[in-house]
Amino acid sequence: MQRYGFIFLTLGMVVGCTTHMPVPITNPGLNDKPATDIAIAVPELPLHSDQPNVILPGPQTSPAVMKLLEQAHSATLQGDLASAESFLERSIRIEPKNPLMWHYLAKIRLQQGRFNEAAGLAQKSNALARGDKTLQMDNWRIIAHACNRSGDLAGAQEAQRNIDALQR
Amino acid sequence: MPHRPTRKRKHSEKIRKVWGRLRRLRSSGKGVVAGWKLQRKHLWRGLAVLAGLLVLYVGYLDFVVRDQFEHKRWAIPAHVYARPLEVFVGLPLAPDRFAKELVSLNYRYAYPAKDPASYQREGDNFEFTTREFHFWDAQEPSHSIRVEFTNNVVTALKDRTTGNNIELVRLDPAFIGGIYPAHHEDRILVKYDEVPSLLPQTLITIEDRKFLSHHGIDIRGIVRALWQNLKAGATEQGGSTITQQLVKNFYLSSERSLWRKFNEIIMALLLDFHYQKKEIMEAYLNEIYLGQDGQRAIHGFGLASRFYFEKPLNELSTAQIATLVALIRGPGFYHPEKHTKRLLQRRNLILDTLAEFNIVTQQEAQFAKQQTLGVIAERRSGITDYPAFLDLVQRQLREFYRDEDLSSEGLRIFTTLDPVLQQELEAVVHKRVEQLDQQRHLHGKLQAAAVLTTINPSVEVLAMVGDRNPRFAGFNRAVDAIRPIGSLMKPAVFLAALNQPSKYNWLTTVEDAPLTLKSQEGQTWSPRNYDNKSHGSVALISALTQSYNQATVNLGMAVDFPAIIDTLHRLGVKRNIPAYPSSLLGAVEMSPLEVVQMYQTFASGGFQSPLRAIREVMNAQGERLRRYPIEVQKTFEPGVITVLNSGLTQVVEAGTAKSVRQQLPKELLVAGKTGTTNDTRDSWFAGFSASHVGVVWVGTDDNQPTGLSGSSGALRIWGDMMSQVATTSLSFESGDGIEMHWVDPVTRRVTDKPCEGGMNLGFVKDTAPREVVDCSGNVITAESHWLPNLFK
Known part of the structure; x- marks a missing residue:
């Protein structure tokens, strides 16, 4: 599993919720929903995620999915998020109950600046991540971040409460 | 012919007079001569201007000819692929x-x-x-x-x-069709080198024998046609070359005038000047109009071959090629069904001509003439084997693309269709509907629509049928049949109740008793049950599994309308729901596709996703244009959906859909709901597993009673459909705020183990009755039981 050690490291850092939000989209002109960055008007919530947060796929993950994750990772490194999301969708088709796949896709959406979609995917991941507190917390961070960036302060606060509750 | 010399004489007199005047003008002095010179100068100038205008106009025609020919030649249809x-x-x-x-x-x-x-x-x-x-x-x-x-x-x-x-x-991926929506013109492009050589040979022999040698127009042909027409006293021969016919189809309106003829001739000359014969023939093969299919115009031999014979062009017999060539002169005039004899005569005339010019041998021609037309009676869409699905794809594409982009830009559309499941679904729908139709003596009127989707990773349409004859490209009932959904509405009513766990759980009682409601306008409404009986105080779970109408209305009235309407919207229903009590029993109308959207929320555990038929769109060069991304939105707490789904599972295990168990693998746990509307006009079933959602509607287009309930009609097709899918069983476990209990729905008590007639149902934590009994009904003290420990 060592060779996958750096999978999604780049994305993990994005969840660190900084004010800088790169939105590298390969085809900006054709992107359905351009990111509306209204974070300037919304104060950032203090998120307990200053460290790069990377959750690696577990040993039960199938070789087919591992292969796709590898490809998604390398696409991400090249800034080709449109390919990365396709690789991840394919991996979800193979393991739809694996919450990690949904989590990774949520991170990609966040990086694309598609906040509502990111939050929805993180919710989906949480619905599947029974008992996995680390993953649940990370999903709530995505939700808090997404809500914050899209101006849903109440949603961001609720997400933060969930993070706090899980940390207790 | 007495008038001719008279006319001639008059004409020569006129000329003499003009010359005489001119001479007089010349001899009458200087000023006059100067005036004449001036006039002549004007004449030359006028002529020069005219010539200039003509050159400009021809230049313009030249531009039109080349511009359109280039573009049209390279217009590529959108290609649609399965997953x-x-x-x-x-x-x-x-x-x-x-x-x-x-x-x-x-x-x-x-x-x-x-x-x-x-x-x-x-x-x-x-x-x-x-x-x-x-x-x-x-x-x-x-x-x-x-x-x-x-x-x-x-x-x-x-x-x-x-x-x-x-x-x-x-x-x-499998290629499943092309899209040509512009002007309703439909064609499958063929390349000159790929068509059987008999086709261009036949075209040249029949339509334009000088095609290879003339310069776009055939003067002798025109004269001959004029002569023939004169002899016959009517327009019989057009004298148009293949190039002229192409020009007419390409650039000109169908109006008949001298001006148009002039344009046609100039443009034909220009076309011939710029392009090779092969290119002109290829364009002709693809352009010529060969039939009509409703609004859709059949253009070109590639499509005509599929349309009339269900074969690719290179598999056509000599007789079939002759038939297609016969249609050029008027697909309506030579309609294969309406004017069979006429078409046969023309085809045979063509075959004789081919033999006469040694294109085919006498024997071949004789053999071909013995053949029937062989045109298939129920012609299917020439663009796709899956017209209902492609129709949905086009609707989704039109949200972002103009029709002309779809028809000419060579887009590559990647869809969600599973071609094998699609073929299987078509077969089961066709077979079952035939059976049910005969059984109920409906004389071929029974219709059906069926949609099968996966929910992983998003709601994707795998297979779709919109007609009992699935290859028929007509009314797409899966999308356009908007019908009352009957009891398919009930889960929304029960969900609205269960979403208030402090008030309602599966063992809460509800009255299944006659009731009469008065509308504001003073009209009364007294719902009845399917079996015309009332069943008294029943548990919610019994009201759902047995689909009791009176109990549902009572429950709905108690839960309150706004909560139910809100529930429906959170389930993905976009329609306005009228706040009438009859809405509770499914007077609301929806299409099968909308029902899928509603039921996928159950299957996905409370997450809403827009239904998609397309994943990606790329252009002809392989550049990425658009992705239809996975979107999920949580609209219900997953726990309450688990509770509801455990009840919907009992509809199949012990309720109105019990009969489907015989069709399904023993270990496969699914959930769903039957729906029947007044006098059995609509028969519905909507159901799901952990990975798939399927919705089936059966009824007639003119809204006749069919005698089919949800379970005796639609459910059969649904069972056939689901038994063929490699699908995932539903499973229910305690945890995340949900407890699973065995219950006896009749005594409405929680049992310590599965007893006869018992059901495994979900409850929001701490809402199930605390008292637990054994199968004989003896109370087991809470302390000695394992349940309380489990849920601490």
Whole structure:
């Protein structure tokens, strides 16, 4: 599993919720929903995620999915998020109950600046991540971040409460 | 002919007079001569201007001819592809279905299957070579693969070249159709080099024998036609060359005038000047109008061949080629069904002419003349085998693309269709509807629509049928049949109740008793049950599984309307729901596709996703244009949906849909709801597993009673459909705020184990009755029971 050690490291850092939000989209002109960055008007919530947060796929993950994750990772490194999301969708088709796949896709959406979609995917991941507190917390961070960036302060606060509750 | 000399004489007198005047003008002095010179100067100037205008006009025509010809020649239809099959170890897939998949991809059976698009099979093992394909996320090269199946699961996947195990292989996707919506013109492009040589030979022999030697127009042909027409006293021969016919089809309106004829001749000359005969013939082959299919105009021989004979052009017989060429002169005038004799005569005339010019032998012509027309009676859409699905794809595309982009830009559309499931669904719908129709003496009027979707990773349409004859491209009932949904509405009413767990759980009682409601306008409404009986105080679960109407209305009135309407909207229903009590029993109208949208929220555990038929769109050069991304939005707490789903499972296990159990594998747990509307006008079933949602409607277009309830009609088709899908069973476990309990729905008590008639139902934590009984009804003290410990 060592060779996958750096999978999604780049994305993990994005969840660190900084004010800088790169939105590298390969085809900006054709992107359905351009990111509306209204974070300037919304104060950032203090998120307990200053460290790069990377959750690696577990040993039960199938070789087919591992292969796709590898490809998604390398696409991400090249800034080709449109390919990365396709690789991840394919991996979800193979393991739809694996919450990690949904989590990774949520991170990609966040990086694309598609906040509502990111939050929805993180919710989906949480619905599947029974008992996995680390993953649940990370999903709530995505939700808090997404809500914050899209101006849903109440949603961001609720997400933060969930993070706090899980940390207790 | 007495008038001719008279006319001639008059004409020469006129000329003499003019010359006389001119001479007089010349001899009458200087001023006059100067005036004449001035006039002549004006004349020359006028002529020069005219010539200039003419040159300009011809230049303009030249531009039009070249511009349109270039563009039209390269206009490529959008190509639509099915989903690509991905094979990996652990994939549940029957070897026979894998074989069907390869056939739908037009792979040919060959040994040793080393060429792309070939395969061989030994028992449950396959060796095959894929075509290379440019996907959205990667260029997939051709792979040579060995795949092994054991008990309908892929157990080994190897690269045949290296012998190594591989993780995953993605096959090329099946081509399922093209899109040509502009002007309703439909065509399948053919290349000159790919068409059987008999076709252009026949065209030249019949339409334009000088085609290869003339310069776009055939003067002698025009004169001959004029002469023939004069002799016959009517317009019989047009004298148009193939080039002129092409010009007419390409650039000009159908109006008949001298000006148009002038344009036609100039443009034909220009076309011939700029392009080779082969190019002109190819354009003609693709352009010519050959038939009508409702609004759709059939253009070109590629499509006409599919449309009339269900064959590609290069598989047509001599007689069939002659038939298509016969249609050029007027597809309506020579309509294969309306004017069969006329068409046969013209076809045979063509065959005789071909023999006369030694294009075919006398024997061939004689043999061909013996053949029937062979035009298929129920002509299917020429663009696709799956008209209902393609119709949905086009509707989704039109949200972002103009029709002209779809028809000319060569877009590559990647869809969600599973071609094997689609074919299976078509077969079961067709067979069942025939059966039910005969059974109920409906004289062919019974219709059906069915939609099968996966919910992973998003709601994707796998298969879709909009007509009992699924290849018929007509009214797409899966999308456009908007019908009352009847009891399919009930789960929304029960969900609205269960969403208030402090007030309602599956064992809460509700009155199934007669009731009369008065509308504001003073009208009264007294709902009755399907069996015309009232069942008194019943548990919520019994009201749902037995689909009691009176109990549902009572429950709905107690829960309150706004909560139910809100529930419906959170389930993805976009329609306005009238706040009438009859809405509670499904007076609301929806299409099968909308019902899928509603039920997928149950299947997805409270997450809403827009239904999609398209994944990606690329352009002809392989550039990425648009992705239809996965979108999920949580609209209900997953827990309450688990509670509801446990009840909907009992509809299939012990309720109105019990009969479907015989059709399904024993271990497969599914959930759903039957729906029947007044006097059995609509028969519905909507149901799901953990991975698939299916909705079926059965009824007649003129809204006649069919005698079919949800369970005796639609459910049969649904059962057939679901028994063919490799689907995942629903499963229910305690946890995340939900408790599963065995209950006795009659005594409405929680039991310590499964008892006869018992049901396994979900409850929001701490809402189930605390008292637990054994199967004889003896109370087991809470302390001695294991349940309280489990849920601490």
